[in-house]
Amino acid sequence: MHPYILAELYPKNRNLKARWLVQWAIWDVQKNKLVYEQKRVPGKLKTIREREKWAKEFIAEINKALLDGYVIDEVGEGTTVTEQAPANRKLMEVLNEMLLVKNFELKKKSRSGYKSILGKFKDFLAYENLGNINSHDFLPKHFFLFKDYLMKVLQNANPTINKTIFTIGHLFKMGVDRGHLKTNPFAGFKSLKEVETESNTAYTIEHQQAMEAYLKDNDLRLYYFTRFMYYGFIRPAELRQVKIKHVDLKRRTISVFGQDAKNSKIRIIRINPTLWQTIKEMDFEGLNPDLFVFGKKLLTTKFRQPDNEAYNKNRKALEALELMEHNYTLYSWRHTGAVNAITIGGLSVFELQRQFGHSDVKETQIYLKTLKVRIDNQPLENTW
Template sequence: MSLRKSYRRAKIYRGRTGSPTEKWHVWYSYRNPITLKFERFKVYEELNYIKDHKEKEEYAKDLVTDTNVMLRMGYTPFAVDKRTETLIDDEKIAIVEAEKNKADDPQLIEAFEIFLKAKRLLNLDSDTITTYCSYISKFENYLFTTRRADIHVRDLTAGFLKDMLTWLSDHHKWNPTTYNNHLRFCGTLANWFSRKPRQWVKKDDFVISKDEELEFKTAKPMKHQYFGATVADRVKKEMIKIPQLEFYCKFIYYSCMRPDEIRELVIENVDIKGRYIKIVGKTKSRTIPICDELAALLETLNLDQHPLSSFVIGKDGQTARIRHSEGYFARLFREYIRKPLELSENFTPYGWKHTRVVDLLNAGYSDAEVKNLTGHTDTESYDKYKRDLVNYMHTRLRGQTLGF
């Protein structure tokens, strides 16, 4: 048994399609010490609060790294098995003794250990314990690297926590969402440290607010720049050389569908005669209208000659039984359009959706018509989207004003 590996390394599960709107998780397998069989465990943390694909991918990779580090350090999800009463009793005794010996002024690293032992006794979900261990391992890395491992809990200040999170953020290249998750956990720790019988710190010293030293960072979603006429004309000339990319961008422009929606679109959900496309989601579905231009585009695919289960824009940009890879068109655009034209990274194929919205609004189409196309379910979210995209579009300053 001693020669057998006790765990299998963590991996990312990206849902059925890989879309950031699906429920992702990180999973690993650990050998049950009683049955000797591997059992699978899932780690979610704050992963599914993230809807931006790039941010979600980065967060998931960090979560894999953290989970693997904890497994190498000896973490086991079976450490507090409910069936092992003697182990639980030993843990309780250890905590009581630890808190008795260090009740007045434990070192921060010792306090971390007491916190984790106490949480394991609550029989929390193994994913939660893994998450706690992940956060604490980073904090301990900071303490040892900066030679502050001897700091005591009573010496903690909001400024110290801010310095720690800033250092970790720079070191690990965190995005705002990851930073906020670790700050939120700092609040959890401070709250636990402040309660009886410990009362090591004062809870009011660690308030997270815009008016305090500890505050959340603003997580701004990535913008996909719409193509103004100057840029659009040159991009269109280049795209003629890559027909599948040109078709894909036209499809986005006329349908205003998201890349993950297009990747999942099958022929049975396209009704050219009825002039609608049905987008099927896990919790709800919606339909979008097919304009004349989009109908003409779809007619060139000869969809009636393919099985109904085929993907409209499948592998290699062709109608096929296999989906196109997730980054297929993004790579084509980057290599054959953005780099040669020296465009900024703000320009992506998805930007054609925003271009369509701007063009329709400029042409006088109503907000209700445009909202039906973009898929916004409420006026508030649509107004914010429109405001971020075009802001002061209708203004006399765009026409003749005063001469010089």
């Protein structure tokens, strides 16, 4: 083991007017001696508490590397390598550590965005049964699986896909730069054209009826779950968080809170008469208001629903009915509800905008366009 000097924060007297920095010494193989390295504490951190918090996390990383035997070894064109290869740790463990470091650079709102996107990546790993994958085992093929997951399963628009991939790619780059990851499979990703795609797929009337009949007979709880998506336009990730207390039986509304909603704002969903009948059938009377409406196994319980449980159940139903070739997903219930609300129920685009929680009606219009819905269609009847 080569000598080193552990990282420390300066100045010791914590004078805010002085230059704050972290300093350590690492062995340089070519120079055959210890060399001192420094990292300035970001000037935007104004208080002692903020600076100490940032330094504590940074120092922990540096000291861990020193204790693991890392050295400077310039090879060829100035490539820096270490005495030993990065440990093959759990991938999510490494990415969570990188997120903690990144948080010191980000504003509060941006932190929430990074956390949400990393949560989406974690959902993908679970979806592909890769939850325990090690850092060395995540390969370019897994990057393409993730990209396909965003496009086909979540049906994200191109701007969302770009932002998601660049964010996860940045965390990978941080891991490589700090010696925790060997490679960054996200490097070289070229942005998708940021135009709306037509990947959103709604059920045909025949397939909708077939799925509803199947779910009523074989998975009633999933049928209830899809009613909230179809009539309330609630996203699956949001619906997993809804508790009984969020369903206002007097005002006939459902509250979807900012930390769960896509646009980070509280949405109030109006309950239409058909969804109201479903809720009455579920019968929440006398139950603990803190229970999840759709918890584990989609039951009303205190246990949170696993991320992909509803997706997998819906896919099982599609497979049973041999409908997988039509590109339907769990999200198709929400898309179908939107199509039918406009074309059959006569809901205005402005009412749909409010239900969806879109900040601008143009967003709703573009969404409907991807579903090939003409907004000037005349209503055929009052319900859908």
